[in-house]
Structure formats: C-alpha cells, structure tokens
Amino acid sequence: MSTSTDESTSITESMHRVGRAARGAGRELARSSTGARDRALEAMAARIEERAEAIAAANAEDLAAAREAGLEASLVERMELTPGRIQAMADGLREIAALPDPVGAVRELAARPSGIQVGRMRVPLGVIGIIYESRPNVTADAAGLCVKSGNAAILRGGSEAIRANRAIAECVQAGLEDAGLPAEAVQVVATTDRDAVGALIRMPEWVDVIVPRGGKSLVARIAAEAQVPVIKHLEGVCHVYLDDDADPDKAVAIAVNAKTQRLGTCNTMETLLVAAGAAERILPEAAERLTAAGIELRGCPRTRERVPQAVAASDADWATEYLGPILAVRVVDGLDAALEHIAQYSSGHTEAIVTDSYTKAQRFLREVDSSSVMVNASTRFADGHEYGLGAEIGISTDKLHARGPVGLEGLTTEKYIVLGDGHIRS
Amino acid sequence: MSTSTDESTSITESMHRVGRAARGAGRELARSSTGARDRALEAMAARIEERAEAIAAANAEDLAAAREAGLEASLVERMELTPGRIQAMADGLREIAALPDPVGAVRELAARPSGIQVGRMRVPLGVIGIIYESRPNVTADAAGLCVKSGNAAILRGGSEAIRANRAIAECVQAGLEDAGLPAEAVQVVATTDRDAVGALIRMPEWVDVIVPRGGKSLVARIAAEAQVPVIKHLEGVCHVYLDDDADPDKAVAIAVNAKTQRLGTCNTMETLLVAAGAAERILPEAAERLTAAGIELRGCPRTRERVPQAVAASDADWATEYLGPILAVRVVDGLDAALEHIAQYSSGHTEAIVTDSYTKAQRFLREVDSSSVMVNASTRFADGHEYGLGAEIGISTDKLHARGPVGLEGLTTEKYIVLGDGHIRS
Structure with missing residues (x-):
C-alpha cells in the first residue's frame, strides 16, 4: 500500500513538473511569431518523414504487444500505422501550417465616448491537455493544432500505443527545436500509469482546458472528475426529419446517405422522423433502400403499417446512439411533433430537415437547439473539414x-x- | 433528521419543477420575436414604476428584518431601494430593450466545395441560473439581460432581500405576460432554504449555465460544487506598470486614478510596478499623490529608498486584492520583469502599461494573459458600460x-x- 501511495504521489509530482514546463513553454509560444510556429509544423512533418521507419517499428512493437495482450482485432487495426498513415500525419501537419493564424487578430476596435479605443484580441488558451485512446496519429494532429494556435500541449495517449506515441513525440519535439521553439511546448506523458490522467485533469494552475477524445464513458468520467474546463463530445443521437413538403428524391437520398455513408460516426443519423403527410409518398422507398443497404429498421406503430420489415421500436430506441446498422423510425404529425421529439431525445449534435417550405426550414433552423442544424443536407456533413475549419481537434x-x-x-x-492616451475615468 | 431529509428532498423536487418550467419557457422565448421580448422589457419597466410603492414597502420590511438580525450597516445600506434606485431599475430595463438583439444573427455564411452553405447562428444558451447576494436591483437587471438574449432565468437572491425580490419578480412576470410571453421565463426562487442553491447548481438537464454574483468565497464554492458550467468572477489583483518610456504626467494620473477613483471595485489597481529607470522621475510624485489621497503604500526595498512613507511589503502583498486604501508598489528592472511579476501574481483581470514605446506597448498587449490589457489608460475602464456592451451580467x-x-x-x-439543396456526402 505504501508503495502505491508513494508512486501515486510521485506521479502527481511528475505531472506537476510537466505542467509547470508546459506553462512556461506556452508563454514562449504565445509570443512566438506565426512564421516560427509554421516552421515548427513543417519541421515536424519533415522529421516524421525522415523517421518513418522508426515510427513503424515502434508501432509494430505496440501491435505485437496488443495482440499478445488479447486486444480486439478491430482496435489493433485502428492502431496500425501503415506507410500511408504515417505520410498522412506529415501531410496533415503541413495542412495545418498552411491555415491562417488565428492568434493576434483584433476585431471591433472602436472608439468609445470616453476616448479610449476598445477591441478584442484573439489569444491562445495557454496549455491544453489532450487525453485520447489508441490511434497514435492523434499525437501528431493534436500537437500541430495546439502549436499552430500558440498553445502548449500535454498529450496522454492510450498506453497500448505508447511506443509509437513516443516515437512521434520525438519528431514533434525535434521539429519545435528546429524552429527555435521550446521542446516542452508538446509533451507526451510517457507513463502508462492511469493516475497520470487523474493528475492531469486536476491541475488548474498548469492546464487551461482538457480535450478528451474517446468513448462516451471515458469522456463522461473525465468531465465529472476534471477541475478544469473540458471541451467534450458525448454522443450523437442525430435526427433527419422528412417533412410533408419534402422533395421525395432529395428526402430518400438524404435519409439513405445520413445513415449508410458511414455507420459508426457521431454524425450518422440514428432516428428518422417522417411527417404523416409524407409517409405514404416517401417512407416505403426510403425503407426499402435502407433495408437493401443492410439496415435494421425499428419503427413506431405508424411506421410498421407502411414498412412491414420494421420491428417494433421501444422507448429506449429513441435515445440510442447505435453506431451500427440499426435505425429508429417514427412517423410524426408534422413539424411541431418533430421539434418536440428532437427536443426530448436529441443529444444536441446534428439534426436535419428535408423540406421545400421556406417557413418550416426557417423554424427548424431557429428552433432546434443542436450544434449543427441543417436544411436539405445529410447529417454526415457535420465535420470540421466539410465546414472549412481545415482541421478539427474534436x-x-x-x-x-x-x-x-x-x-x-x-x-x-x-x-x-484598450488603447488610451493617458485616459483616466471620471 | 428524517424531517430534514424530507425537506431537502422536497426542495430538490421543487427546484426540478422550477427547472422543467424554465426549460419549457426558454424554448418558447428562443422562438419569440425580438419585438415581443423588447415589449416584455418595456412592460416590466412600466410595472416597476406602477408598483414602486409596493416594492419600497417590501424592501422596508427586508431592511427592518435585516437590522433586527444584526446585519452590518453597510450591507443594509446596499439592500436599500430608494425611489431613485427603483427608477434606475426601470430605466435599466428600457436601456436593455434598446440594445441590438444578439439572437438570430448569422455570420460567415459561405459556400463550401461540396456545395453546402455553412454559417454560424447566434442563439440563446437556454436556461441561466443566477445566484446573487443582497442587492435586489440585480433581480430586474438579470431578468432583463436574460429575456433580451432569449434565455429563461432562475434567480436566487439573498434571503435577506427576499420580500423585495418577490415584489420585483411579480413586476417582471407581469411584464412577460403583458407581452404574451410565459411568466415562467423568469422565476425567483422564493424559499430561503440554502439547499435550493445546491439543487440549482446540480440540474444540468434544466440549467445551462450558472452565473454567481457575490464574494470570492461564494463564487469559489459554487464553481467547485456545480455540475453545470459557471461564468465566474473570482478576484481582481490588477496591475499598472509605469515604463521607462512613460510620460510622467500620464503615468501619475493613471496610477492615481486606477487606485483612488473607487477603492472597492474589482478593476481597481492593487499593485503598482515601476521601471527602475523611471522610478526617480515618476515614483516620488505618484507616491505623494497616493499618500495624499489616503492610500497606505507597501513597497519593495527599492521603492522604500525613494518613498520613505512606504512600509515594507511582504510576499503576500503581491497576491492580495485589498479592495481598500492599500497599494503594493514594486520597482522592477523593466518590461520583462514587469511581465514576469504579472504572470506570477496577477489574477488575470486587468493590467495596464503606461509607455510611449510602440514596441513595448505591443509586447504588453500581446503577452499579458488577462481579460483586459490596456495601454495608457486606467484599469478602472474595465467595465461593460465603458466597453460599449450596454449592460453586463458580470x-x-x-x-x-x-x-x-x-x-x-x-x-x-x-x-x-448548413443550407443544402439535397446534398449528400460522397
């Protein structure tokens, strides 16, 4: 027991050392030039290309250990760094380098009646802690996004990928030094000790925000225990509502795309709502195409009247993120009932309406309280690249x-x- | 014991009823028109004017009870609603009504390569919980800001002001109904039970954000215990740095104004930093004027060489928010040392530099990590009205x-x- 306590204390101490170094490096990064940070990203990319074989070898060791430990084959597959994936990391860093620098932009600088000028300047958050699971390419992506935006990063990847993460971190740190920036601007927590996460999320003096990337249970646990703000993604119970005034071809195409273009992503449709007035025109064809694509349909009684292959949906289905080949389907009276259903069951991720009614489109856009609200487009577009952000941290x-x-x-x-010229308040 | 548990359960239940009603009213408010919300604010103001005597009478009862309970005279004074303060509440509501509506604005709507148009729409947060201490005018201000921005509000004022808070809440709710909006959009928690706060900050399903207004210990406790995000104000250990290149007249005027214009506000200077190269030129006069204004000076050794009336500062002084007639003074080698001091001791509220050096002004603006960073202006300008926000919730x-x-x-x-025309992702 005493050993465990000692170890835990020493983990906490070592995480605080990491945090203190990150804080100092973050200040240095915040005052660095755009050019220096972009050069660092380019240098990281070059280092990754140079050391691609070493990264692949470290990854091979991780994979062997994971297989030996009996890790699920699909997880092992996700961890694998093929030559293409290693090149993609380097390419991704160069793409981030090419994005506009958000830091230092000043908006709305304007004179006030007192004579002072007041505006807002965009600045880095400071130190960002990122906790992620098995995919080692996150190490390069997250490092690139943090450095580009002038932040220091503390990265805590999955222990099963630790060898590859370390190899990538060496490239990242070498790239920082190539550009004259402190290597401590990106630190990979090199221990597999789980207490490191507990310490990382409880150091508000050194860490400004935590970004957890992983399954819902990991994210929920971190959010509950963190003593710093958490930018979190919980789940996507996304809806598509096919309105009375929907064009049938667009409605069917969007419903099928939103569910089947990829099954396991957070912006995949999980519940299809169909206006009663459109059910006859649209639902049978949509259902047939979905069934043909291998989707199991779980419907309300009105759905099952028109879709014989649908099994009965239970209340739990309306709240479920399947992340797989299952879709809940409900016939609703119209827009109000659809909005009511969404308000009750949506996780607030992404919802879409298909309609040609201007009025109903406007109401849907305004009244649905989700992070993305769409008209006549597939929920699958909810994505940083599709939105033009260039890259996304989550x-x-x-x-x-x-x-x-x-x-x-x-x-x-x-x-x-605030810019003054000797102004005092009277 | 069992009674207390029952009461606590019933408080939790009743707060959840309040929360559920707020959520529903918030949805209605979010889809209401700008005009309806502005009319509600105007009607609240009219109701307050109509019922000014009833509000004053309720306040008089609160004051009598507070005096009887032995509340500090300064706190009783802050609670008092004079006819002028009641009129100011009505005027404040009309001022908020006249501000531009932030809700519904769309920015950066632009086409993406896929053909979809992507933009960002400003929307209400939903339900805002506000926890405040004795001043009952906050009830009207907070209600006005929340309704204007399309949010429902749950207001929990100090128990010592509960009669006035209830009287004001009646005006607010009547005003909402006058404009055809739900009265539940602004609910005042009418119990003095302290468990109500505990319940309010632990209902993420009904409350989107908590804004605590009060002393540091109240705010810190709420932030630590809340299960929803908290917009919080902790403290203002604000600095003014008088640079080598400062104009002496501006330097002295700003230092004196930042400390003495009001002593007890969060944007009042608490530490004066003076560049060694400017100490001889500026410090004696600044110190003399501050001393003449009744300010006790606590200085570092180099300060005390030039300012005989200064007592010795301890390390604790650098981190103290005095909120009173005391000022810590430190002579530093120059800008780098000032930045270092600020990074170590500032609470991140407001810092100012006085300098005529373009380069040093730019460095200060960029490198100081505080919510307001100023050049050649008094820290006292850090305020919603001075910044042109029209009104501030905190x-x-x-x-x-x-x-x-x-x-x-x-x-x-x-x-x-996202606006599409049948777009699907390929």
Missing part, C-alpha cells in the same frame, strides 16, 4: 465556448484590449 | 466562453447552420 456537444466541430479558433479565446 | 475571470465584462453576447452561443 466535435463539442457542449454549448459554451466551442460548439460543434472545434478547429483552431476553439483552442483560442479573446481578451479585451 | 465580469468573467475565466478564459473559456466569456472573458472580461459579460454582456448579452456572453449569454448566447453559436450553432452551425
């Missing part, structure tokens, strides 16, 4: 600070700046 | 979501909107 289902896909801007904040 | 010392003075925008968030 998708937030929170309302405050960052909502929806989180790009560079979500890793920054604004402070007020 | 000043945030957090970095995420809202930083510095929080006006209507801080009570809203943005969601992504």
